[in-house]
Amino acid sequence: xxxxxxxxxxxxxxxxxxxxxxxxxxxxxxxxxxxxxxxxxxxxxxxxxxxxxxxxxxxxxxxxxxxxxxxxxxxxxxxxxxxxxxxxxxxxxxxxxxxxxxxxxxxxxxxxxxxxxxxxxxxxxxxxxxxxxxxxxxxxxxxxxxxxxxxxxxxxxxxxxxxxxxxxxxxxxxxxxxxxxxxxxxxxxxxxxxxxxxxxxxxxxxxxxxxxxxxxxxxxxxxxxxxxxxxxxxxxxxxxxxxxxxxxxxxxxxxxxxxxxxxxxxxxxxxxxxxxxxxxxxxxxxxxxxxxxxxxxxxxxxxxxxxxxxxxxxxxxxxxxxxxxxxxxxxxxxxxxxxxxxxxxxxxxxxxxxxxxxxxxxxxxxxxxxxxxxxxxxxxxxxxxxxxxxxxxxxxxxxxxxxxxxxxxxxxxxxxxxxxxxxxxxxxxxxx
Amino acid sequence: xxxxxxxxxxxxxxxxxxxxxxxxxxxxxxxxxxxxxxxxxxxxxxxxxxxxxxxxxxxxxxxxxxxxxxxxxxxxxxxxxxxxxxxxxxxxxxxxxxxxxxxxxxxxxxxxxxxxxxxxxxxxxxxxxxxxxxxxxxxxxxxxxxxxxxxxxxxxxxxxxxxxxxxxxxxxxxxxxxxxxxxxxxxxxxxxxxxxxxxxxxxxxxxxxxxxxxxxxxxxxxxxxxxxxxxxxxxxxxxxxxxxxxxxxxxxxxxxxxxx
Numbered sequence: 001x002x003x004x005x006x007x008x009x010x011x012x013x014x015x016x017x018x019x020x021x022x023x024x025x026x027x028x029x030x031x032x033x034x035x036x037x038x039x040x041x042x043x044x045x046x047x048x049x050x051x052x053x054x055x056x057x058x059x060x061x062x063x064x065x066x067x068x069x070x071x072x073x074x075x076x077x078x079x080x081x082x083x084x085x086x087x088x089x090x091x092x093x094x095x096x097x098x099x100x101x102x103x104x105x106x107x108x109x110x111x112x113x114x115x116x117x118x119x120x121x122x123x124x125x126x127x128x129x130x131x132x133x134x135x136x137x138x139x140x141x142x143x144x145x146x147x148x149x150x151x152x153x154x155x156x157x158x159x160x161x162x163x164x165x166x167x168x169x170x171x172x173x174x175x176x177x178x179x180x181x182x183x184x185x186x187x188x189x190x191x192x193x194x195x196x197x198x199x200x201x202x203x204x205x206x207x208x209x210x211x212x213x214x215x216x217x218x219x220x221x222x223x224x225x226x227x228x229x230x231x232x233x234x235x236x237x238x239x240x241x242x243x244x245x246x247x248x249x250x251x252x253x254x255x256x257x258x259x260x261x262x263x264x265x266x267x268x269x270x271x272x273x274x275x276x277x278x279x280x281x282x283x284x285x286x287x288x289x290x291x292x293x294x295x296x297x298x299x300x301x302x303x304x305x306x307x308x309x310x311x312x313x314x315x316x317x318x319x320x321x322x323x324x325x326x327x328x329x330x331x332x333x334x335x336x337x338x339x340x341x342x343x344x345x346x347x348x349x350x351x352x353x354x355x356x357x358x359x360x361x362x363x364x365x366x367x368x369x370x371x372x373x374x375x376x377x378x379x380x381x382x383x384x385x386x387x388x389x390x391x392x393x394x395x396x397x398x399x400x401x402x403x404x405x406x407x408x409x410x411x412x413x414x415x416x417x418x419x420x421x422x423x424x425x426x427x428x429x430x431x432x
Numbered sequence: 433x434x435x436x437x438x439x440x441x442x443x444x445x446x447x448x449x450x451x452x453x454x455x456x457x458x459x460x461x462x463x464x465x466x467x468x469x470x471x472x473x474x475x476x477x478x479x480x481x482x483x484x485x486x487x488x489x490x491x492x493x494x495x496x497x498x499x500x501x502x503x504x505x506x507x508x509x510x511x512x513x514x515x516x517x518x519x520x521x522x523x524x525x526x527x528x529x530x531x532x533x534x535x536x537x538x539x540x541x542x543x544x545x546x547x548x549x550x551x552x553x554x555x556x557x558x559x560x561x562x563x564x565x566x567x568x569x570x571x572x573x574x575x576x577x578x579x580x581x582x583x584x585x586x587x588x589x590x591x592x593x594x595x596x597x598x599x600x601x602x603x604x605x606x607x608x609x610x611x612x613x614x615x616x617x618x619x620x621x622x623x624x625x626x627x628x629x630x631x632x633x634x635x636x637x638x639x640x641x642x643x644x645x646x647x648x649x650x651x652x653x654x655x656x657x658x659x660x661x662x663x664x665x666x667x668x669x670x671x672x673x674x675x676x677x678x679x680x681x682x683x684x685x686x687x688x689x690x691x692x
Contacts, residue, residue: 309536
């Protein structure tokens, strides 16, 4: 026995501020880097970067990659990789575009903008994505072809299936209800956004309270009460602040006028209407919550992390790791399809190059977000923050006027540097 | 509990019978027609050089490998064990030489891996699992305190106690221990020896793989010796000396008088 094992549990009353708050230092580092990035761009663009308008745009641009990145976390945690997500997104998008612009309205005679079009389209799209993902998973798990090869092949196959389906044409305009998933075309309005923000803040506080109560019920050590209060204030403050910022982005007057004209009304003079939370962002938040729940509180999540930590041990513990692989890739396929909904709805049409290079953005987001390629470690919120950092970097550089080639050079270098910093950090911590 | 030696003398049905087991890897017979058995409350040692086929034989029983030929009977009934889940459903628990722990998870998650406690909503109940983990570790290793760190941060002995806890917690009837003391210091080795005595008294049958002939002499009732994938013989520990066992391991010859 080493001496450390004799430490009683409650002897650590001299812990530091951050330890008392039980904060993830890695997450703090990322948030810090993100804030520095934002402030830096804000100075360089004379205050144009941190406007409600730009934050709104940044958010809806991040959604597609962030949704896929949350699935990529599970894939990478189990020591696999998926190079086909961008191509799979394109295939799902192509299937859905054909459905809503040709098959449903013309061949089935439902006409344009039928109220059922969007439901059928989304259901079929999600089904196709899930099936293709499951097929990848079956080849990886049961035929034991390496994920790298299966998804490299898939990258070529699905990119060109998409091309074949649409004959390479841009398909649009999409169904008007479907387009509400895209961003500016579908927002909640300010009142509902506030209601939702307050509900979310309440739910977060309730979750904190519940976790503390459950720890106390088992006599486990808990944080001091003031630390819980600070955490609660920070979390609910961030939620409401986010709603406030998005609500402050108002619909441009010209556009508002056109919206009133479309309804045959006259816009009152001086009317100001905020967009509120975009539906696509709500989808991302739902994905983030569900995926985090899956990762932390379900058997599936436990098995994913156990398999990533030690595949042999997982197998010997009776976990069916082959079936698990199928499930993980099916989930990845489902999320690609969901991203396809958001991405094509945002562009208001399906174009042949949709999702190009997304596989690299998604992998980069997951890795910058702290997912270890050696398996076993990764968080959903990290991957989403990673996606946000990547997108901020890209659009910030575009706003500053950095030449296109340099933008990609910087993004590539940041990816490598971020992973290096992570390696150094893990070594310092003594983890592997 | 009846003495396992008497049980055998009465011709009682063994807890486990592995009969004529064979398994090959790429043309090499790793285990070649080996038969061993185990009674309740008995400790049977498996001895032999590295590569003699001990671990392979035992992995057939724990479901990690599938045999090419042979039959496994539990309480006289033929059973099919094609994966570790099957073995667990027959109350066979294994402590692997490698410990088979997921290094990135904490002790409680490893203890319940594959058999998580869940809330009525079907979510894993971490608090309940940690509480159970604290209970069993309090019995096995009272000094254990590191419940909230990944097991990669634990010492060899602590990791071993997590692996042992996992095998013992779920009411094992048949326990396989593959070199359980290989990574341990003298004090912890003694703890494992005491544990084996306790489990034996509770009527659990144990297959113990060990390189240490003295440990086998001290802990086991019988010993089966393997060499080059074949069974040299099974002997009653009371009938043999250290030297007899060593000559079986090294020369592959069964001593004349000691027929088990």
